[in-house]
Amino acid sequence: MTPRRRAASSILLAALVTLLGLGALAAPTASAVPAPVGLTTPTPTPTRDDALPLRVQITEVSPAVLRPGEDLVVTARLTNTSADQIVDPRVLVHLERIRPGSRADLQVWLDEPLTGQRVGNRVAQATTATALAPGTSVDVAxxxxxxxxxxxxxxxxxxxRGLAVQAVAGGQRIGLQRSFVLWATESDDVPQARVSVLAPVIGPAPVPADLDLPAPGPTLSELVQPGGRLDSMLAIARTSPDVALVVDPAVLASARAGTDATAAWAGDLAAAAVGRDVVALPWxxxxxxxxxxxxxxxxxxxxxxxxxxxVTTAVDGGRPLSARTDVLWAPGPVTDQSTIDLAARSGASVLVLSPDDLPEDVEAAGAxxxxxxxxxxIAGLVPDATLTTLLADPAELMPDPTGATVVQRVLAELSVLARGSDQGLQHVLIAFPRDADPDADLVERVLAAVQGAPWSRTAPLTALLGARGSTDEAEAPPATVDVPDALAPAQVQRLVGARDATVAFATVTEDAGPLLAGVDTAVLAPLATAWREEPTLRGRLVDAVVDAVDARRVGLTLARASAQYLVSANNTVRFSVRNDLPADAAVRVQTTPRKACLRIEPSETVVVPAGGEEVVPVAVHAIANCEVVVEAVLTSTDGTPLxxxxxxxxxASPTIESVGTAVVGVLLAVGLVLGVVRTVRRGQSARRGARRVHDDAGTRPLPVLGGTPEGDDA
Structure with missing residues (x-):
């Protein structure tokens, strides 16, 4: 068919649909099918600007997937939202037999105005046998x-296919809601779309227990109570073994150490984690x-x-939590390249992205x-924005949603996705937002319908990770994205500096455990993604954490030395060191003169016992006369200040010692020289020098140093 003929056919088809919709208002009621009627008294309010006086809510479409030869039963609740009584409204069911060609077409159908004429062909009707007073409701099947x-x-x-239920009275439309009918033929050759679900088990913004600061939002005890967000996530996990739990181990640890209620919830969560995919997020x-x-x-x-x-030590009944730690979850709203680089550098193999990371014009690029x-x-997983919103907060996409309309919309989305399987198996991801509080019963109903439809199935996370990735060339992410709610880099660096200094300080002892207990968890607390909701209070938390971590670096004291008077070139200065730490500390004293007239080496390492004192000697070499200020610092063996x-x-007056030594040396030398000269000038005498020996042979000279006369053998 040529483009011109296709356009003409489309115009003709639209005109026929419009005429059929207009004819529905004037259609006779003789073919009405009686239906059971029940009255309730809710107090709803209209949810759209073009709201009609009668609120129509489709509460049941049975069967959810219609097959040839089956009757379709549509149940709707009619509620009078006006101030006037409505007498004998009729209910008309319409079916649009043109199949939507894209996911966008599904939304277009639902976004049609309540007063719009596009409703499809009328296929059934029923009448009510009662008048509706303001605020009252009636169910009609x-x-x-x-x-x-x-x-x-x-x-x-x-x-x-499009489904519409409208209410009319006096020849006028007074209420309308649109949904979908899912048609399944007898053919077995139907492609399937796979659906994986991530249920986050993430607690409130953490505050270290030893800091007197308020925690924003509901407490952990409130979140695990029936109807609380964390209780809902546990209930969702129980609906299907294919739902993957994404757990912050810090929440599990807090729950186990908390009240009986939180500990019981932690035990139930550990039991639900058995046999399913579990992801342990960073602390x-x-x-x-x-x-x-x-x-x-x-x-x-x-x-x-x-x-x-x-996760390897947090046990419940002696059983560790089996979870993978190579999956990270970007906080969004858009993931930039710097975040991807960080995830890859950390050794992660998977990064869950934000739904907004998928371009809007992509129908199904695959998760x-x-x-x-x-x-x-690394592998990137992009949640399906539409399906995630339908389960987390369907009112964002659908006017006046009910459980039935959400189920039908999800199945309609998956049917369109499955039809795209000629490009490969469509595997989509539903990832509830971290702070989502979905209706667990609705999620269970939707996942059961997904399993029951011929074109869809649920699948575990591992199946998604093993699926073939998209072959389409994706747009490059931005290098960086400004996120005003994220903790500022300067604040992050304050936490880094406080932790690094404290870890270095702890190396002074052989057992650093007592000094570092709780430091990491305290430093990580202000970095929690949940703190994005409270940036002002988060700033106070950063200050408190830095002060608390800095306070760990105390317990070693270097006593102040008195003024030193040095008259020698080589001297020793002794320092007193006090250790109030719970363990022995190996320390040194590093001294630095502010002038070059002294040369000082670091002291030898001295072990100061816990609760004791030791003297640390430092060798000081004076080079010249001077008066100098010297700074002494107590350090660890690697030079970290303590x-x-x-x-x-x-x-220092080293010249006094040098002059005294020189004078004494000169005097000794002079005395020696004078003695030699005096001896030489005076010559020999009878008592000094050579002497003669008188005997019978005559007088003979003796050697200068005495001895036996020459020729005397005796």
């Missing part, structure tokens, strides 16, 4: 006979974007390692794609 459905039983005719679910923008990969590594340790970064390639520095004055 209308049966559409199988031979009135009018859909063909052919292999390629399956899928969604306290830190904001990846804030860490990336502050270039602080070390804190992410700390959070991942803390979680990895917790899994490959993300490239400077540190390698206490506040102290200063003292040194008055």
């Amino acid at each position: 209308v049966t559409v006979a199988a031979d009135s459905v009018g859909l063909l039983d052919r292999p390629d005719t399956w899928g969604a 306290s679910d830190p904001d990846l974007t804030a860490l990336a923008h502050a270039d602080a990969p070390g804190l992410l590594d700390v959070a991942v390692e803390t979680s990895a340790t917790a 899994r794609s490959e993300l490239t970064s400077s540190a390698g390639t 206490a506040e520095p102290v200063t003292f004055v040194v008055r």
Whole structure:
């Protein structure tokens, strides 16, 4: 068919649909099918600007998937939202037999104005036997006979069709709601779309227990109570073994250490985790974007390692929680390249992205794609924005939603996705937002319908990770995205500096555990993504955490030295060190003169016992006469400062010692020379020098130094 003929056919078809819709208002009521009627007294309010006086809510479409030869039963609740009584309203059921060609067409159908003429062909009607007073409701069931459905039983005719239920009175439309009918033919050759679900188990914004600061929002005890957000997530997990739990181990640890109610919830969660996919997020679910923008990969590594340790040791009844720790979850709203690079550098293999990371004009690019970064390639999972919203907050997409209309909309979306399977198996992801509080009963109803439809099935997360990624060339993410609600880089660096200094301080002892207990969890608390909701209070928390971590670096004291008077070139200055830590500390004293007249080396390492004192000697070499201020710092063996520095004055006079030594040496030398000269000038005498020996042979000279005369053998 040529484009011109296709356009003409479309115009003709639209005109026929409009005429049929107009004719429905004047249609006779003789063919009405009686329906059971029940009265309730809710107090609803209109939800749209073009709201009509009668609120129509489709509460049941049975069966959810219609097959050839089956009757369709549509139940609707009519509620009078006006101030006047409505007498004998009639209910008309319409079916649009043209199958939507895209997911966008589904939304267009629902977005039609309540007063619009596009309603489809009328296929059944029913009347009410009562007048509706203001604020009252009535349930009406209308049966559409199988031979009135009018859909063909052919292999390629399956899928969604528009459904409309309107109420009329006095020849005027007074209420309308649109939904979908799902048509399944007898053909077995129907492609399937797969659906994976992530249920986040993430608690409130954390506050370290030793800090006197309020925690925003509901408490953990409130969240695990029946109807609370975390209780709902546990209930959702129980609806299907394919639902994956995304757990912050910090929440599980807090619950186990809390009240009986929270501990019981933690036990139920651990039991529900058995046999399903479980992801352990980094401790306290830190904001990846804030860490990336502050270039602080070390804190992410700390959070991942803390979680990895917790899931292997956090037991319930002696059973550790089996969870993978190589999956990260970007906080959104848009994931930039710096966040992807951070995730890859941390060793993650999977990054769950934001629904907004998928371009709006993409119908079904698939949930899994490959993300490239400077540190390698990781898998990216993009949640389906429409399906996620339908389960988390359907009112954002659908006017006046009910459980029935949500089920029908989800099945309609999946039918369109399944038809796109000629490009490969469509596997989509539903990832509830971190703070979502969905209706667990609705989610259970939807997932049961997904399993029952011929074109859809639920699947575990591992199946999605093993699926083939999209082959379409994705748009490059932005390098960086400004996120005002994220913790500022300067604040992140304050936390990094406080932790690094405290970890370095702890190396002074062989057992750093007591000094570092709770430091990592405290530093990670302000980084939690949940704190984006309270930036002002988060700033106070950062200040409190930095002060508390800095306070860990106390317990070692270097006593102030008195003024030193040095008259020698080589001297020793002794310092007293006090250790109030719970463990022995290996320390050194590093001294720095402010003039070059002294040369001082660091002291030897001295072990100061816990609760004791030791003297640390430092060798000082005086080079010249001077008066100099010297700064002394107590350090660890690797040079990390351990206490506040102290200063003292040194008055060095090494020349006094040098002159005294020289004078004595000169005097000794002069005395020696004078003695030699005097001896030489005076010559020999009878008592000094050579002497003669008188005997019988005559007088003979003796040697100068005495001895036996020459020729005397005796």
